[in-house]
Structure formats: structure tokens, C-alpha cells
Amino acid sequence: MSYKLFIPGPVAVSEKTLRAMAQPMIGHRSTDFVALYNSLQPGLQAIAGTADPVYLSTSSAWGVMEGSIRNVVKKKVLACMNGAFSDKWLDVAQRCGKPAGALKFEWGQPVDPAAVRRELATGAYDALTLIHNETSCGCMSDLAAIMAVVREFPDVIAIVDTVSSLSALPIPKDELGIDVLVSGSQKAFALPPGMSFLSVSKRALARAATVADRGYYFDFLEFQKNHELGMTPSTPIIPLIYALKSKLEDIAAEGLPARFARHARLNQTVRHWGTAKGFKLFPKEGYGSVTLNCFANTLGYDLPALNKILKTKHSLVIDGGYGKLKGKTFRISNMGDETAASIASLLQSLDAALAETPKLPA
Numbered sequence: 001m002s003y004k005l006f007i008p009g010p011v012a013v014s015e016k017t018l019r020a021m022a023q024p025m026i027g028h029r030s031t032d033f034v035a036l037y038n039s040l041q042p043g044l045q046a047i048a049g050t051a052d053p054v055y056l057s058t059s060s061a062w063g064v065m066e067g068s069i070r071n072v073v074k075k076k077v078l079a080c081m082n083g084a085f086s087d088k089w090l091d092v093a094q095r096c097g098k099p100a101g102a103l104k105f106e107w108g109q110p111v112d113p114a115a116v117r118r119e120l121a122t123g124a125y126d127a128l129t130l131i132h133n134e135t136s137c138g139c140m141s142d143l144a145a146i147m148a149v150v151r152e153f154p155d156v157i158a159i160v161d162t163v164s165s166l167s168a169l170p171i172p173k174d175e176l177g178i179d180v181l182v183s184g185s186q187k188a189f190a191l192p193p194g195m196s197f198l199s200v201s202k203r204a205l206a207r208a209a210t211v212a213d214r215g216y217y218f219d220f221l222e223f224q225k226n227h228e229l230g231m232t233p234s235t236p237i238i239p240l241i242y243a244l245k246s247k248l249e250d251i252a253a254e255g256l257p258a259r260f261a262r263h264a265r266l267n268q269t270v271r272h273w274g275t276a277k278g279f280k281l282f283p284k285e286g287y288g289s290v291t292l293n294c295f296a297n298t299l300g301y302d303l304p305a306l307n308k309i310l311k312t313k314h315s316l317v318i319d320g321g322y323g324k325l326k327g328k329t330f331r332i333s334n335m336g337d338e339t340a341a342s343i344a345s346l347l348q349s350l351d352a353a354l355a356e357t358p359k360l361p362a
């Protein structure tokens, strides 16, 4: 059976993108590959607001998230935590054997720049991890305000996860002073899963050069060395690179400002629908994500029942809550290729499905 995903990743992939993957393989050391790889750089750099290269990693985002820790942390990393992915990043740092401190906020609360300043002022840290858009609870922190604080501390390398936000709103990496920017294919880019993006500043490359145990597969220096040849360190996921080429053409045709405006508009359409129904937005007011809406299940619907109706009668799925928020919240993605028509159709299906969804006993 086929149904459309409105979960916040992986998201629906267009027919055009799917078809782009079905092309003959080329050798990853061939001149054809070099031409393909180099042709992607200007588009990726424009999206990430950077003059630095954007490396392609054949891994999901966690690969480069872990790799970033291994490349730049020498003293101690400060993990800014306000949801499932950022909480996990602390654990990942510890599993890499790196000293790590936790700066915790409730899920759905944004990372507080003043708290970041207080922690970094201890002088204990030489790196920081931050998730721009906490997909698990639909909370988007104020990246510019946090980066302004981080840049008061020249020794701190900022590793920023933009997995579910890059390409949906402006993220000017160089202007904000982000050292390591990480993103993934299956969220706002609306590509299939399996590839991640990594853009590393010269400062962060210099730090990596002084770290002995950074490994091989995610070694920043290997990425840079191969990038200079128009290649990836090892055999990449070539079908996804074809898909990326097709997607960057779509993005160029739409134009970045129009793409950003479309995400903002469709996000508001879903938010207004939800609040008009009587659901409360889960994240703190003013910090709702622009790529998804995470609503508190304030009306007490049986969310698994809702999704069953959506899937069987309307051929679509939303998300019924991540981790400890399962059943307590639901999430609707508007990232990628959604249009006014596709969102209107989704909301119509949701109205119909909610009308026959049972409520849980209070």
C-alpha cells in the first residue's frame, strides 16, 4: 500500500526526485563524478550561507554528529539539551569518551542564550553542541542570539545541527560564526534518507588537525582532502547524489526566498488549523518550528486510532509523538515539497479523521 508521509522525517519524496536516482552508476573517482560533485557546491553553499565547502557524507545525520564530536572536542563539550536529539548528543559524546557537560532545558523550551554564556564563562569548554530545530518537540531556538553568545568565546567550536531546518529558512553559517554545520537529506531537503551534509570552518579544521583519535570515516581532514579533488573519502551513495542534483535544480528554480516564504506560510496554515481546533502548540510561544507543528494532545484523542484512520482512509500518516511525548503530542511536518494544495488536502483529511477518532478516557 502506498501512503504519504507527513511525519517530520523522512518526508515525502517527489516523483522527479525518485526518478533522478534511477540512473546508471558512475565511478566515484571518474571525471564524471568530479563534475557532478563540483556542480553541487554552489547550490549547497548558498543554502548554508557559507564560502566553506559542503561535504557529502554517506551516513544518516548521526554519523556526522558523532564525527563532529570526535574531530573537535579536546577539553570538554557543552551539550545544549531541550529535546530527544539534543539529549542524545550528550550520550553520544560520552560514548566517544569525551568529557561532556549538560545544559538542560525542559523539552519544548528553547536554549537560553544567557544560560549558555554562564556555562561557557566557566572556561571549561572548547566545543558546544546545539540543535537549531528540535524536531522531537517542534521547538526552534534563537540561533542568531545563541551564536552571538558563543562567539564571545573564541576557543569554543560551535557544532550546530540544522538537520530539520536547513533549506527551509535562512541559516547564514559564516555570518553567524557557526564552525560545524550538520544537516541531513530526509528532512527539509525532501530527499530519501542515507546522506548527510557537513560544512566545517577553517578554525574547526585547524582544531581537528590537533586531535589524534578522530577516526577515519568521519575525519574532517579526509573530507577536506578529497573535497579538493572533487570527491568524497569513500564510495558515496551515488543515487542520492543524483537526487540532490535534481533537488538543487528545483530549489534554484523556486528561489531560496520563495522556498523560505512557502515553509513559513504552510507552517502557519497548519498552526492556525490546530489552534482553531483547540489544540495547544507544545513548544514555548514564539519558539515553534517553521518546518513542523508539535501540538499538545489537549483534546485527548486516541492518537494511534487517529493515525490508523488517516492511513487506511486517507492514505497519509502524521506522527503520534516522539519518545516520552508519545500519545501526549502529535507532529505534522510541512517541510520539503508541500504546497498550499497538499496542506489543504491534509487538513481536510485530518478534519474528517478527527470526527471519527475516539477520545481517551479522561
Ligand SMILES: *Cc1c(COP(=O)(O)O)cnc(C)c1O
Binding pocket: 009, 060, 061, 062, 063, 085, 131, 133, 134, 135, 136, 161, 162, 163, 164, 184, 187, 193
Ligand atoms: C532526524 C534528526 C536527527 C537524526 O537524523 P538521522 O538521519 O536519523 O541520523 C538529528 N537531529 C535532528 C534535529 C533531527 O531532526
